[in-house]
Amino acid sequence: MSLAERVKQKRIELGLTQEQAAEKAGIRQQSWASIEDGKTKKPRNIVGISKALSCDPTWLMNGGTFMPIGDVNTRKVPLISYVQAGALAEKAPINAFDGNFEYIMTDVEMSDYTFALRIEGDSMEPDFKAGDIIIVDPELEPMPGEFVVAKNGNNEATFKKYRPTFTDMGGHQHFELVPLNDDYPTINSNERPLKIIGVMIEHRIYRRKR
Structure with missing residues (x-):
């Protein structure tokens, strides 16, 4: 079969x-x-x-x-906020945040620092809509075209498509964060400080009220 x-x-x-x-x-x-x-x-x-x-x-x-x-063995992944995800760029452990977590259960192979994030806004439509949940592994290095969570220079994180541009003389990889919605601008690491937090390893779509 x-x-x-x-x-x-x-x-x-x-x-x-x-x-x-x-x-x-x-x-x-x-x-x-x-x-x-x-x-x-x-x-x-x-x-x-x-x-x-x-x-x-x-x-x-x-x-x-x-x-x-x-x-089947399952593991629970903490569902955190965009602000908490932004703090992870400084390698703060997830369990350092105050308050109780909501958890997502998954069987995906992942590192100990994997977290879940609920999509906000419409910058990644039509593929990702507000309310969808993504699971992100901070231990993975992004490949071209993969979806990543990154710190965008502010306190919060952002979720975008990863597109490397060039590697400078110091060996530093420059890249762009590309929205799927054309109404939003591409973010370039040459123009503002960006730091990759993790790579999406699972996307969950939930039924929406009509």
Whole structure:
């Protein structure tokens, strides 16, 4: 049985439509359909898909003995504010902040300093909307085109697409932070102090009220 067949089988067993399953997984219905059609062989959000189907991500990818989602190891990630994320640029530990955290559960492979952030504003629309949650790993070095959280010279963090520009004589990498919404300007590290805080490793889309 292939990945496509396992995904479709579990979805049907749970009585879910493709749209409902995709919403639970935090992906688009077209992406889900591509998996069931066999076009997508290695889905990026396999953990979210497995949670939507209440099964083990390893079983979905490779088959074998079925493992209920309750038997899968999960970790909780603190959901922090943009101000707290900005402070992380100075390598302040997450547990140094006052107050109680809300936590996000995930099975994604990550470092100990990984955190979650709720999207604010519309600068990253249409792909990222206000209320979506991203999980960010500060231990990763960004690759061109990846999405990052960075300190933008103020106290708060910003979430943008990473685009390296050039490396100077001192070996320092210069870069731009690019919004997906054309109504917002690109931020250049040559024009203001910028510091990468972490790289997005998971994106969760939540159902919005109509």
